[in-house]
Amino acid sequence: MPAIHSYGFGLATENSAGEVIEVYYAHFGLDAGAEFASEVLTCCGLEPGQCGYVKLDGSLRERLRTHLGALANSEKTLVLCVLGADMPPASVAEAFLKLHLLSARLVKPHELNLNGMFGVLHNLAWTNEGPIDLDELHDRQLAARLQGRQLSVTSVDKFPKMSDYIVPSGVRIADTARVRLGAYLGEGTTVMHEGFINFNAGTEGPAMIEGRISAGVMVGANSDLGGGCSTMGTLSGGGKQVISVGKNCLIGANAGIGIPLANGCVIEAGLYVTAGTKVQLLNTQGELQRNCKALDLVGVEGLLFRRNSLSGAVECLPLQSEVELNEELHAHN
Amino acid sequence: MPAIHSYGFGLATENSAGEVIEVYYAHFGLDAGAEFASEVLTCCGLEPGQCGYVKLDGSLRERLRTHLGALANSEKTLVLCVLGADMPPASVAEAFLKLHLLSARLVKPHELNLNGMFGVLHNLAWTNEGPIDLDELHDRQLAARLQGRQLSVTSVDKFPKMSDYIVPSGVRIADTARVRLGAYLGEGTTVMHEGFINFNAGTEGPAMIEGRISAGVMVGANSDLGGGCSTMGTLSGGGKQVISVGKNCLIGANAGIGIPLANGCVIEAGLYVTAGTKVQLLNTQGELQRNCKALDLVGVEGLLFRRNSLSGAVECLPLQSEVELNEELHAHN
Amino acid sequence: MPAIHSYGFGLATENSAGEVIEVYYAHFGLDAGAEFASEVLTCCGLEPGQCGYVKLDGSLRERLRTHLGALANSEKTLVLCVLGADMPPASVAEAFLKLHLLSARLVKPHELNLNGMFGVLHNLAWTNEGPIDLDELHDRQLAARLQGRQLSVTSVDKFPKMSDYIVPSGVRIADTARVRLGAYLGEGTTVMHEGFINFNAGTEGPAMIEGRISAGVMVGANSDLGGGCSTMGTLSGGGKQVISVGKNCLIGANAGIGIPLANGCVIEAGLYVTAGTKVQLLNTQGELQRNCKALDLVGVEGLLFRRNSLSGAVECLPLQSEVELNEELHAHN
Numbered sequence: 001m002p003a004i005h006s007y008g009f010g011l012a013t014e015n016s017a018g019e020v021i022e023v024y025y026a027h028f029g030l031d032a033g034a035e036f037a038s039e040v041l042t043c044c045g046l047e048p049g050q051c052g053y054v055k056l057d058g059s060l061r062e063r064l065r066t067h068l069g070a071l072a073n074s075e076k077t078l079v080l081c082v083l084g085a086d087m088p089p090a091s092v093a094e095a096f097l098k099l100h101l102l103s104a105r106l107v108k109p110h111e112l113n114l115n116g117m118f119g120v121l122h123n124l125a126w127t128n129e130g131p132i133d134l135d136e137l138h139d140r141q142l143a144a145r146l147q148g149r150q151l152s153v154t155s156v157d158k159f160p161k162m163s164d165y166i167v168p169s170g171v172r173i174a175d176t177a178r179v180r181l182g183a184y185l186g187e188g189t190t191v192m193h194e195g196f197i198n199f200n201a202g203t204e205g206p207a208m209i210e211g212r213i214s215a216g217v218m219v220g221a222n223s224d225l226g227g228g229c230s231t232m233g234t235l236s237g238g239g240k241q242v243i244s245v246g247k248n249c250l251i252g253a254n255a256g257i258g259i260p261l262a263n264g265c266v267i268e269a270g271l272y273v274t275a276g277t278k279v280q281l282l283n284t285q286g287e288l289q290r291n292c293k294a295l296d297l298v299g300v301e302g303l304l305f306r307r308n309s310l311s312g313a314v315e316c317l318p319l320q321s322e323v324e325l326n327e328e329l330h331a332h333n
Numbered sequence: 334m335p336a337i338h339s340y341g342f343g344l345a346t347e348n349s350a351g352e353v354i355e356v357y358y359a360h361f362g363l364d365a366g367a368e369f370a371s372e373v374l375t376c377c378g379l380e381p382g383q384c385g386y387v388k389l390d391g392s393l394r395e396r397l398r399t400h401l402g403a404l405a406n407s408e409k410t411l412v413l414c415v416l417g418a419d420m421p422p423a424s425v426a427e428a429f430l431k432l433h434l435l436s437a438r439l440v441k442p443h444e445l446n447l448n449g450m451f452g453v454l455h456n457l458a459w460t461n462e463g464p465i466d467l468d469e470l471h472d473r474q475l476a477a478r479l480q481g482r483q484l485s486v487t488s489v490d491k492f493p494k495m496s497d498y499i500v501p502s503g504v505r506i507a508d509t510a511r512v513r514l515g516a517y518l519g520e521g522t523t524v525m526h527e528g529f530i531n532f533n534a535g536t537e538g539p540a541m542i543e544g545r546i547s548a549g550v551m552v553g554a555n556s557d558l559g560g561g562c563s564t565m566g567t568l569s570g571g572g573k574q575v576i577s578v579g580k581n582c583l584i585g586a587n588a589g590i591g592i593p594l595a596n597g598c599v600i601e602a603g604l605y606v607t608a609g610t611k612v613q614l615l616n617t618q619g620e621l622q623r624n625c626k627a628l629d630l631v632g633v634e635g636l637l638f639r640r641n642s643l644s645g646a647v648e649c650l651p652l653q654s655e656v657e658l659n660e661e662l663h664a665h666n
Numbered sequence: 667m668p669a670i671h672s673y674g675f676g677l678a679t680e681n682s683a684g685e686v687i688e689v690y691y692a693h694f695g696l697d698a699g700a701e702f703a704s705e706v707l708t709c710c711g712l713e714p715g716q717c718g719y720v721k722l723d724g725s726l727r728e729r730l731r732t733h734l735g736a737l738a739n740s741e742k743t744l745v746l747c748v749l750g751a752d753m754p755p756a757s758v759a760e761a762f763l764k765l766h767l768l769s770a771r772l773v774k775p776h777e778l779n780l781n782g783m784f785g786v787l788h789n790l791a792w793t794n795e796g797p798i799d800l801d802e803l804h805d806r807q808l809a810a811r812l813q814g815r816q817l818s819v820t821s822v823d824k825f826p827k828m829s830d831y832i833v834p835s836g837v838r839i840a841d842t843a844r845v846r847l848g849a850y851l852g853e854g855t856t857v858m859h860e861g862f863i864n865f866n867a868g869t870e871g872p873a874m875i876e877g878r879i880s881a882g883v884m885v886g887a888n889s890d891l892g893g894g895c896s897t898m899g900t901l902s903g904g905g906k907q908v909i910s911v912g913k914n915c916l917i918g919a920n921a922g923i924g925i926p927l928a929n930g931c932v933i934e935a936g937l938y939v940t941a942g943t944k945v946q947l948l949n950t951q952g953e954l955q956r957n958c959k960a961l962d963l964v965g966v967e968g969l970l971f972r973r974n975s976l977s978g979a980v981e982c983l984p985l986q987s988e989v990e991l992n993e994e995l996h997a998h999n
Contacts, residue, residue, distance in 0.1 A: 011478050026475050074479050123838055125829070128461060128794060130483045137833055142692050145677050146740050150796045152820075153829035154485075156839040163458070163486035167470055172456055173489040175510045177841045178859050193511050193529050194545060196859050212860060212893050227545050227563050228587075230893050230919040232935070253563040254589050254605055254894075256920050256936055269565070270589055270605025272920055272936025277975045291976065309610045310624065312645015312978010344811050359808050407812050461794065463816045487818075496791070496819035500803055505789055506822040508843045526844050526862050527878060560878050560896050561920075586896040587922050587938055602898070603922055603938025642943045643957065645978015 001034040002041060002048040005083040006106070008097045009068060012055070012077040015133035020053075021122045022131045023079055023096040024165060026071055030106055040082045053081035053093035088115040095120050099159070099182035099199060103166040109184050109200045109218055121158035128152050131160070159199055183213075186221065194227045204247075211251060220247035226269060230256035241275055246301065259294050266319060268306035273314070279305065282317040334367040335374060335381040338416040339439070341430045342401060345388070345410045348466035353386075354455045355464040356412055356429040357498060359404055363439055373415045386414035386426035421448040428453050432492070432515035432532060436499040442517050442533045442551055454491035461485050464493070492532055516546075519554065527560045537580075544584060553580035559602060563589035574608055579634065592627050599652060601639035606647070612638065615650035667700040668707060668714040671749040672772070674763045675734060678721070678743040681799035686719075687788045688797040689745055689762040690831060692737055696772055706748045719747035719759035754781040761786050765825070765848035765865060769832040775850050775866045775884055787824035794818050797826070825865055849879075852887065860893045870913075877917060886913035892935060896922035907941055912967065925960050932985060934972035939980065945971065948983040 008028030012020045031037060041047070043064065044054045054060065056068075056078040064080065065072050081093040089095035095117050101107045124131040129151055132140055137153070144151035154177065155161065162183050163176035170187040173179050179191060182199025188206030191197060195209035202213065205221030213219060214233030225231075229251040231243045244260045251257060252269030259275050267273060277294040297303060297316060304319045341361030345353045364370060374380070376397065377387045387393065389401075389411040397413065398405050414426040422428035428450050434440045457464040462484055465473055470486070477484035487510065488494065495516050496509035503520040506512050512524060515532025521539030524530060528542035535546065538554030546552060547566030558564075562584040564576045577593045584590060585602030592608050600606060610627040630636060630649060637652045674694030678686045697703060707713070709730065710720045720726065722734075722744040730746065731738050747759040755761035761783050767773045790797040795817055798806055803819070810817035820843065821827065828849050829842035836853040839845050845857060848865025854872030857863060861875035868879065871887030879885060880899030891897075895917040897909050910926045917923060918935030925941050933939060943960040960982075963969060968985045 024478055026478075070475060070479065076479065076481070125833060128483055128485065134833060134835075141830070142736060145690055145692075146736060146742065148742070150794055150830070152794060153833065153842050155842055156829060156833055156837060158838070159840075163489060164474070164483070167458060167467060167486065167489055169467075171489060172491070174492075174513075176486050176488055177510065177843065180840075214893075227547075227566075228561055228894055228920070230935070232919065233893075252605075253565065254561070254587055254920055258935065268605075269563070269591065269607055270603075270936075272918075272934075274935055279975065307645075307975075307978070309612065309640075309647040312640070312973075314975040357811055359811075403808060403812060409812065409814070461816055461818065494819075496822060497807070497816070500791060500800060500819065500822055502800075504822060505824070507825075507846075509819050509821055510843065560880075560899075561894055585938075586898065587894070587920055601938075602896070602924065602940055603936075640978075642945065642973075642980040645973070 002037045003034060004031050004037040004041065004048075005051075005086050006030050006097060006101055007032070007036075007040050007083070008079075008081045008093075008100060009064075009071060010079050010081065010093075010096075011071070011074065012079045012093070013131050014077055015122075016136055019122075020055075020077075020079065020092050021124055021133060022160070023081070023093050025081075025097060025100045027067065027069065028097060028100050028104070030101070040080060041084060043080055044082045046082060046084055049084045051083045051085065051087050051090060051094055053079050053091060055079055086113045088113055089117050089120050092120060092122065096181075100165060102182045102184050102200065102202075103162050103168065105168055105184060105186075109202055109216065112200070114200060118158065123156065123158050125153045126155040126157065126160055128154070184218075188221075192227070195225070198233070210253070211255075214243065217243045217245070219245040220249065220263065222247055223249040223251075225251050226253035226255060228254045229267075230272070232256065232258040232274070241295075260298050262299050262301040262303070264302040264319065265300075266304045268304070271305060271307050271314065273305050277314055279314045279316045280308075282315055284318050284320070286317065335370045336367060337364050337370040337374065337381075338384075338419050339363045339430060339434055340365070340369075340373050340416070341414045341426075341433060342397075342404060343412050343414065343426075343429075344404070344407065345412045345426070346464050347410055348455075349469055352455075353388075353410075353412065353425050354457055354466060355493070356414070356426050358414075358430060358433045360400065360402065361430060361433050361437070363434070373413060374417060376413055377415045379415060379417055382417045384416045384418065384420050384423060384427055386412050386424060388412055419446045421446055422450050422453050425453060425455060429514075433498060435515045435517050435533065435535075436495050436501065438501055438517060438519075442535055442549065445533070447533060451491065456489065456491050458486045459488040459490065459493050461487070517551075525560070528558070531566070543586070544588075547576065550576045550578070552578040553582065553596065555580055556582040556584075558584050559586035559588065561587045562600075563605070565589065565591040565607070574628075593631050595632050595634040595636070597635040597652065599637045601637070604638060604640050604647065606638050610647055612647045612649045613641075615648050617651050617653070619650065668703045669700060670697050670703040670707065670714075671752050672696045672763060672767055673698070673702075673706050673749070674745075674747045674759075674766060675730075675737060676745050676747065676759075676762075677737070677740065678745045678759070679797050680743055681788075682802055685788075686721075686743075686745065686758050687790055687799060688826070689747070689759050691747075691763060691766045693733065693735065694763060694766050694770070696767070706746060707750060709746055710748045712748060712750055714750055716750045717748065717753050717756060717760055719745045719757060721745055752779045754779055755783050755786050758786060758788065762847075766831060768848045768850050768866065768868075769828050769834065771834055771850060771852075775868055775882065778866075780866060784824065789822065789824050791819045792821040792823065792826055794820070850884075858893070861891070864899070876919070877921075880909065883909045883911070885911040886915065886929065888913055889915040889917075891917050892919035892921060894920045895933075896938070898922065898924040898940070907961075926964050928965050928967040928969070930968040930985060932970045934970070937971060937973050937980065939971050943980055945980045945982045946974075948981055950984050950986070952983065 008025035010023040010025035013022040159180040162181045172190040174193040178196040183197040184202030186203040186205040189203045192210040196212040198215040203219045208224045210227040211225035211229030246263035250266045255267045256272035275295040281289045341358035343356040343358035346355040492513040495514045505523040507526040511529040516530040517535030519536040519538040525543040529545040531548040536552045541557045543560040544558035544562030579596035583599045588600045589605035608628040614622045674691035676689040676691035679688040825846040828847045838856040840859045844862040849863040850868030852869040852871040855869045858876040862878040864881040869885045874890045876893040877891035877895030912929035916932045921933045922938035941961040947955045
């Protein structure tokens with residue numbers, strides 16, 4: 001029985017060479033039964049297990065009419081994309097479908113094969129007139145000016161901002177420029193102006209995000225990332241360790257982590273703890289037990305990391321009290 | 334004699350259920366005399382001391398014609414909002430009026446009762462086609478795409494950005510996404526790209542703001558908040574102390590404070606001083622006087638906080654020279 | 667033989683008083699030969715060595731038809747600006763031409779005389795309907811609201827964002843609000859959401875910029891500025907030293923520098939090194955050689971600055987390994 005990983009019906013933007021450079025999926029989802037899988041694979045000319053997409057001409061639109069809904073009568077370029085399996089994305093249409101699946105919470109970060117995606121995506125100008133191929137931008141900008149319009153470029157990037165595609169339920173995002181399509185925002189997440197969430201990264205549930213969640217980083221429920229705090233990424237800058245943040249954690253403002261953090265841990269404001277940071281391990285009475293590397297503490301819950309402001313040493317000790325989010329800030333998302 | 338706290342005539346946005354979800358006040362102000370107060374209270378069906386608003390139908394528009402100006406002939410939904418007293422905002426119209434009063438410098442932060450405002454405000458998608466109820470967003474986005482328009486969501490939040498409502502005199506705001514309606518920007522304030530000002534917070538006068546001013550925080554005249562610096566808020570993250578910054582202060586880049594700062598104080602770049610930070614108190618000769626908590630130094634003017642880069646200790650000593658803003662950067666706002 | 671420094675043909679925005687407040691140069695360049703120089707100087711009524719601009723009326727448009735291209739038939743205000751020499755900009759048209767030259771990579775930061783530019787530029791509201799004089803903003807906003815349009819102010823500043831004028835080849839800019847016109851982005855530069863580049867500042871070649879490049883700061887090829895890191899500027903906050911960053915440098919997340927950095931240097935995440943920072947100089951075996959000021963180390967290549975997390979002392983030692991950028995992130999710009 002044929003099955004697919006996922007599918008999407010979308011509106012595609014093409015450049016002047018007719019290449020699909022972006023897709024907005026109006027309807028999409030995970031495997032929806034053998035009959036549907038068989039039908040859409042056939043439409044795309046795919047064998048089971050294969051991935052691809054097709055531009056929908058008149059006859060395909062007719063055949064898929066019940067699935068197209070409001071799209072059916074559009075004069076825009078429509079595409080059907082089918083992922084027969086979770087393989088490295090080989091086209092813009094496939095890559096965008098995977099990013100949609102993440103932001104719609106149909107899959108979680110790290111659950112999709114995104115290998116090679118950077119090479120597949122086009123670097124585009126994202127504008128108030130839609131995405132534009134960079135080779136065509138200058139002429140479009142000049143033409144707009146001559147016609148008295150402002151063609152404003154809000155981003156030059158391979159990834160659009162999430163909110164122009166999907167706004168999942170129960171979130172606030174103060175400045176949407178800072179959340180890429182492909183981010184996963186758990187219900188109850190607030191991303192403040194200084195917050196940032198990359199693709200394939202996000203939050204499991206309620207969270208106050210005023211710091212930066214790098215690609216690949218997941219943050220547990222009821223955690224608080226303070227203003228300007230940093231989670232070290234693995235894409236650049238030398239970090240090798242995949243970072244995560246547990247539940248009920250607090251990373252203070254302007255602090256940072258280069259290690260995964262277990263549940264209930266706190267990093268003091270302004271302190272950056274990297275894998276190589278040596279720390280003085282204290283007991284609950286504040287007595288020195290021994291020195292160790294921060295990396296040795298990975299997996300231990302309920303730790304407070306701070307810098308002793310008289311000795312200058314980074315200390316780590318068991319926490320007594322728990323971190324609490326301000327309910328009023330989240331109850332009404 | 335009836336008196337009111339304040340009033341506003343505005344254009345309201347309603348969702349498809351007819352609820353007012355946002356108001357742009359074209360004309361508004363504080364108490365304008367007993368006759369006016371009596372008139373507008375009556376129009377709203379309010380007793381003295383009560384707060385509320387009314388949608389202006391034809392007869393009310395006629396009656397208020399002289400106050401409506403250019404609004405009178407609008408086909409949009411018009412509202413008159415009257416605050417008979419400074420009570421907790423009970424409607425979107427009241428909350429928005431208070432936010433307007435703050436940003437127009439008619440009242441200062443902490444002078445208004447904003448209790449319960451988070452529960453009153455709707456979480457909205459702020460777009461290039463105006464604010465949109467989140468329940469209606471997907472259909473609106475799809476419809477726009479089908480018609481070849483880009484419906485771009487710049488924020489998903491309870492607060493809009495200030496500059497779409499009010500730009501007070503003598504300010505620069507490099508990235509307006511980072512100043513919420515309800516912020517108070519003193520004349521001569523420059524907010525650079527990394528600056529941020531929350532509602533019910535701001536600056537008393539000339540200031541260079543490249544750091545973050547949290548809700549409730551006021552900054553005195555001629556102070557400089559360096560790039561990425563943090564003022565600890567009281568809304569989340571555990572801070573209990575209400576923070577303020579005095580006149581002629583300098584908070585260095587990537588620094589932060591969890592204590593109020595008196596006039597003429599300096600925090601070295603990169604140093605985060607929290608209430609619990611223990612500091613070595615030095616005299617002007619650099620000799621250690623005693624250790625104390627940063628919280629013990631609240632109210633003392635002209636202090637320099639730094640971390641001794643050899644001993645690692647946080648030190649505090651009296652400052653000799655004064656902080657000066659670069660006049661050229663502010664003279665031409 | 668007359669020569670000029672540079673020239674530009676552009677579309678100008680005027681305020682209601684008829685003053686030019688902004689110019690978008692459609693065609694511009696450096697000196698293009700004596701004949702051209704003579705022609706454009708004459709059109710502007712300038713002597714060799716002088717700077718100025720002229721609004722192009724019908725006869726000048728006719729005379730310059732071959733140079734105007736698509737502009738020739740525009741109903742907009744056209745200007746020709748000629749810089750006979752590199753003098754302090756005396757008009758908006760001249761200042762904007764210089765900013766264009768920088769962002770188009772025709773000149774590098776520090777190569778142009780920008781003295782007094784702040785006083786020449788107008789503080790404008792940059793909106794989706796183009797730049798607007800602040801005195802005219804409220805009426806324009808109200809009129810737009812009454813007509814059902816959203817007049818959104820994205821910036822209140824003297825400088826526009828670069829990408830509405832120029833997007834040089836081979837760059838990504840995740841959030842264009844954070845790169846001012848007049849920034850110089852070398853081929854292969856990626857500016858992430860937390861990155862920032864001021865005017866008269868930038869990158870020599872490939873770079874990953876997730877931190878802030880202040881006015882006047884240049885970053886060498888193949889360097890990486892981590893998330894939220896700071897380069898101290900000279901415009902405000904007291905910095906006197908002109909900062910630069912060499913090739914193959916890495917400034918860690920939330921770190922900062924108040925000194926120029928030579929090739930191949932690394933600043934550990936979270937560490938702010940100012941000119942006055944005292945450091946322990948170590949050899950490659952980690953043995954203390956002597957203490958010195960960070961300023962004394964200016965010009966020395968291949969240094970690692972870190973804070974010893976047990977002693978709290980800032981240490982500096984020779985680096986063994988080199989910094990590498992992630993090729994996949996840059997190869998496809």
